[in-house]
Amino acid sequence: MRDTQDPGRDAPRAATRDTARQGRIRDINGPIVTIVLPGIRNGEQVRIGELGLFGEVISLRGDEAIVQTYESTDGVRPGEPAVGLGWPLSVELGPGLLGGIFDGVQRPLEKIALQSGDYIRRGLEVPALDRTKVWEFEPNRELEPGARIGPGTVLGTVQETQTIVHRILVPPTLSGELDELAPAGDYDLEATIGRLRDAQGHTHRLKLFHRWPVRKPRPYRRRDDGIAPLITGQRVIDTFFPQLKGGKGAVPGPFGAGKTVVQQQVARWSNADIVIYVGCGERGNELVDVLETFPQLDDPYSGRKLMERTLLVANTSNMPVVAREASVYVGITMAEYYRDMGYDVVMLADSTSRWAEAMREISGRLGQMPVEEGYPASQASRLAAVYERAGRVETHGAGSGSVTLIGAVSPPGGDFSEPVTSHTKDIIETFWALSKELADARHYPSIDWVTSFSGHVHTAAEWWHQEIDRDWERRRTEALALLARDAELARIVNLVGPEALSSAQRWELEGAALIKEGVLQQSALDEVDTFCSPRKQFALLDLTLFIFRRGAALIELGVPVQELQQLPLLARVRRCKSMFNSDQVDQIHALKEEAGRTFEKMRLEYAQASAGNA
Numbered sequence: 001m002r003d004t005q006d007p008g009r010d011a012p013r014a015a016t017r018d019t020a021r022q023g024r025i026r027d028i029n030g031p032i033v034t035i036v037l038p039g040i041r042n043g044e045q046v047r048i049g050e051l052g053l054f055g056e057v058i059s060l061r062g063d064e065a066i067v068q069t070y071e072s073t074d075g076v077r078p079g080e081p082a083v084g085l086g087w088p089l090s091v092e093l094g095p096g097l098l099g100g101i102f103d104g105v106q107r108p109l110e111k112i113a114l115q116s117g118d119y120i121r122r123g124l125e126v127p128a129l130d131r132t133k134v135w136e137f138e139p140n141r142e143l144e145p146g147a148r149i150g151p152g153t154v155l156g157t158v159q160e161t162q163t164i165v166h167r168i169l170v171p172p173t174l175s176g177e178l179d180e181l182a183p184a185g186d187y188d189l190e191a192t193i194g195r196l197r198d199a200q201g202h203t204h205r206l207k208l209f210h211r212w213p214v215r216k217p218r219p220y221r222r223r224d225d226g227i228a229p230l231i232t233g234q235r236v237i238d239t240f241f242p243q244l245k246g247g248k249g250a251v252p253g254p255f256g257a258g259k260t261v262v263q264q265q266v267a268r269w270s271n272a273d274i275v276i277y278v279g280c281g282e283r284g285n286e287l288v289d290v291l292e293t294f295p296q297l298d299d300p301y302s303g304r305k306l307m308e309r310t311l312l313v314a315n316t317s318n319m320p321v322v323a324r325e326a327s328v329y330v331g332i333t334m335a336e337y338y339r340d341m342g343y344d345v346v347m348l349a350d351s352t353s354r355w356a357e358a359m360r361e362i363s364g365r366l367g368q369m370p371v372e373e374g375y376p377a378s379q380a381s382r383l384a385a386v387y388e389r390a391g392r393v394e395t396h397g398a399g400s401g402s403v404t405l406i407g408a409v410s411p412p413g414g415d416f417s418e419p420v421t422s423h424t425k426d427i428i429e430t431f432w433a434l435s436k437e438l439a440d441a442r443h444y445p446s447i448d449w450v451t452s453f454s455g456h457v458h459t460a461a462e463w464w465h466q467e468i469d470r471d472w473e474r475r476r477t478e479a480l481a482l483l484a485r486d487a488e489l490a491r492i493v494n495l496v497g498p499e500a501l502s503s504a505q506r507w508e509l510e511g512a513a514l515i516k517e518g519v520l521q522q523s524a525l526d527e528v529d530t531f532c533s534p535r536k537q538f539a540l541l542d543l544t545l546f547i548f549r550r551g552a553a554l555i556e557l558g559v560p561v562q563e564l565q566q567l568p569l570l571a572r573v574r575r576c577k578s579m580f581n582s583d584q585v586d587q588i589h590a591l592k593e594e595a596g597r598t599f600e601k602m603r604l605e606y607a608q609a610s611a612g613n614a
Contacts, residue, residue, distance in 0.1 A: 021084040025049060026064065028076060031322045032365045033067045035082040040065045043088040049076040052123035054105060056089050068362055070105050070323040071122045091330055092128040093337045094189055094209025095135050095158045095166045099307045101291060102128065104315035104323030106330050129209055134186045137193055137208065143181055150175035151219060152340055152396025155194055155206060161308035167341040167398055171210040172219050179203065214329035218336040220393035229460040230346060230404055233269035233531035236447045236520050239476060239541060242460035243430045245344045246392030246402035250424045253434025254414030257446050260286050262432065263348045263408055265524055268297055268306060269531045272346035272404065274338045278313040278331035281324045281354025287316050300531060317354065325358040332389050335403045342398035351408035356383065356420045372419040380423040387427045429455040443521055449483050468538050475541050479515050482548065486512030503561040504552065510565055511548030517574045518544050526578055533582035540577060543592045547573060550599040559606050569598055
């Protein structure tokens with residue numbers, strides 16, 4: 001979808017305006033509009049001009065309000081009307097979200113395309129959720145009239161997709177006594193499925209959906225620590241830099257390093273219940289690829305379409321800059337909603353750098369004092385506030401749920417010291433730093449094992465020790481130490497050449513190369529290797545380290561390193577990741593046994609030769 005800049009394509013918005021809440025436009029500065037409207041509140045939504053452009057109040061000066069509009073203001077003139085709507089920027093939360101593709105302010109793009117074609121007509125108002133669709137509601141049999149209910153109480157369920165049961169929750173702002181609950185049956189979103197009487201005696205209608213302001217975190221009972229890793233099927237992530245469910249992570253990297261592919265792999269293969277992908281200011285062609293590819297993908301866990309547990313928020317770089325700023329809040333609010341149902345949600349934001357650039361542009365138009373590289377002084381705190389909405393929590397009524405937030409960062413020129421990357425690094429717990437050098441060498445995922453880190457290793461180790469193997473943490477530490485040694489030796493080779501190294505050092509380089517090519521490298525386009533189960537991940541790592549240790553022992557006995565490097569076994573180990581799928585781990589174990597026999601044979605032959613020479 002493209003946002004039009006041609007005012008001739010726009011039609012006036014046909015809507016009845018509340019004259020008691022109507023003001024006028026005083027000044028226009030790009031997407032920043034000054035209006036005169038007595039009684040307007042900070043954060044309130046407004047409609048601007050004859051076109052009815054959508055906007056939000058961000059500052060007040062007496063009866064004047066500063067509004068950021070989520071659509072182009074081309075053709076709008078001072079003196080045109082401005083209407084306050086009485087509520088903040090909010091999203092609709094209810095059945096029908098999954099499988100949807102929304103813009104930065106939760107307008108459904110597929111429905112917009114039917115009404116306005118390839119260009120989004122300005123002022124177009126389309127509800128996020130389909131009011132005509134009927135849902136089969138199954139009430140909570142444990143609730144009886146007179147029961148005390150509160151925020152997050154499960155009123156009943158709706159089968160939203162074949163794989164996801166949608167729990168209908170009491171909105172976070174309501175509590176009181178249940179007057180009535182509708183019987184099982186088919187209901188549309190506007191139908192009343194229950195009534196609640198609060199402490200003041202007011203009766204509230206309960207529906208299948210409710211609205212929630214995007215900039216206000218949804219409440220929960222208690223925040224808990226993460227206990228289980230988010231399994232992505234990517235070896236360099238799961239094995240070396242694990243991310244917990246409910247954790248905060250970042251994928252920084254320069255242009256062309258593969259940030260989008262890494263996020264798409266996580267979205268496709270992670271073991272989260274719900275996936276929310278927010279394309280925030282990225283290039284249109286990349287986002288079109290996501291929008292066209294995702295509906296065709298199969299869910300590896302259910303065998304059904306991946307979109308049955310996925311929703312997409314699309315706001316490309318040529319769409320309004322202010323809507324880009326809102327899109328991250330829209331995505332995290334919907335993630336919190338499914339978290340409150342007791343689901344594990346992963347939200348991917350691509351990219352938070354473009355989001356921060358939107359804040360920089362708005363602050364510049366407001367005349368605010370810039371700080372680092374022109375960013376507003378509030379940039380770090382706003383970035384932290386968004387990331388802090390991730391976490392694993394005990395909900396008010398549906399048990400435990402989590403939101404895992406992974407943001408891509410696009411530092412100019414790959415400079416990780418620039419403000420967005422450095423502030424993000426201070427906030428998050430998992431840092432998957434992409435390397436341009438690795439990408440240029442066609443090593444994907446190009447996650448740099450020297451710069452990257454994870455604060456979840458010891459917690460993840462408990463899961464790996466229980467579910468996979470008790471030696472997981474030891475093997476991981478051994479592999480990283482060998483890779484660090486490889487970096488030191490590579491500097492020596494660059495200075496004086498490989499001839500200056502001993503046989504043991506040359507074998508260390510060979511062992512590190514085995515880990516890089518046989519474990520760390522992983523092709524997203526390889527049907528076998530695109531996903532790797534934890535059991536297969538450990539088997540591959542264990543195999544490469546076993547070969548390195550046995551070879552090192554032979555070199556100590558005096559076996560020439562050239563003989564080891566010429567073993568056909570090494571080439572097979574490098575190809576092992578694509579030869580066997582995740583259900584063929586036993587064949588990897590068989591290859592390890594074969595390698596053991598090969599090294600033992602070499603040891604015996606060398607011992608016999610040494611004895612004969614003596």
